[in-house]
Amino acid sequence: MAGNKAVAYIAPGKVEIQTIDYPKLELQDGPGVNPVNVGRKCPHGVILKVVSTNICGSDQHMVRGRTTAPPNLVLGHEITGEVVEAGPDVEFIKVGDLVSVPFNIACGRCRNCKERKTGICENVNPDRPGSAYGYVDMGGWVGGQAEYVMVPYADFNLLRFPDKAQAMEKILDLTMLSDIFPTGYHGAVQAGVGTGSVVYIAGAGPVGLASAHASQLLGAAVVIVGDMNPDRLAQARSFGCETVDLRNDVPLSDMIAELVGEPEVDAAVDCVGFEAKGHGAGAGEAPATVLNDIMTVARAGASLGIPGLYVTGDPGGIDEEAKIGSLKVRLGLGWAKSHSFTTGQCPVMSYNRELMMAILHDKCQIAKAVNATVLPLDKAPEGYSDFDKGVAKKFVLDPHGLLRS
Structure with missing residues (x-):
């Protein structure tokens, strides 16, 4: 089985690259995982090979020590990836699809999800409505600043890019669809x-x-x-x-x-x-x-x-x-x-498809606006340090060397 390098929060001002378990279609015990979520089966999920994953200012709040994030929490809620495994309950997303992952984790079944309030899904975080990958008090779903990540409720959550080759040409723009552009x-x-x-x-x-x-x-x-x-x-x-x-x-x-x-x-x-x-x-x-x-x-x-x-x-x-x-x-x-x-989390699915179309048809240049800057995953600690100093860059991590800066 493939290894899985990931970026983990250690202590205020410190992150490090760790080797963690390859993801399963089941939520495992680990830092920040609510006990109620341990062992949660995800036949509706997929495993992604992460194509790009971004450092976010919300991550920086944790890394500065301004939250109650536990040590060894794997970071990262801005994820774009290729499907390499699909659970038995996944019907419409296929292996090989290139997809954007909304940072909100949403079941698609609860009252709020049915009202498109996916930032406050009632079923994915036992602590309170609303969840996200790799974030404190959000249920313990493992973050995506990694080589591979599991995404639950894939048919509902994932935005599939219609043309992989076209998407890779615009990947630095499309990677912003997971969070900051919406x-x-x-x-x-x-x-x-x-x-x-x-x-x-x-x-x-x-x-x-x-x-x-x-x-x-x-x-x-x-x-x-x-x-x-x-x-x-x-x-x-x-x-x-x-x-x-x-x-x-x-x-x-x-x-x-x-x-x-x-x-x-x-x-x-x-x-x-x-x-x-x-x-x-x-x-x-x-x-x-x-x-x-x-x-x-x-x-x-x-x-x-x-x-x-x-x-x-x-x-x-x-x-x-x-x-x-x-x-x-x-x-x-x-x-x-x-x-x-x-106030509150952006319900990403209310906007991401329309913004994808604007990117694919050259109506906006979000990567240029935020000064997207590619780093290999191993350089994530330097990216966090530079971001904390206020550099005018949006760092995009490249776990598999697939991006062009």
């Missing part, structure tokens, strides 16, 4: 972005850049991206965004007014989450900053998209309230302005 798009859609919109995107990391590019795809007239990292702001400008440097002590509304003539926007998206910092040079962590920012600059009646991650357990929180996800949000301001809020 997530960024979801944030923009839920914020009401449309033709002629003026949009503020908080955060120029990969999800923020994906949301900015998604806003352009949706017809926004002006996309403004805010961050404190000059390299990431330069990346946003590289594909036509306006930017604001939040190291400045100038109020955000004033910087927006300088760009568009008024201190407010039609739509706002939080792509930062709970590790947000305050504004100004040397500002420290202030986890509610972005939530309060987007309420401040969004016009009355606007919608706010919040794909940025917020957690219920943060050992590194700045105070006891932050450690349980209780933040000082100006809800009164949002109420007074009649704002609506959308």
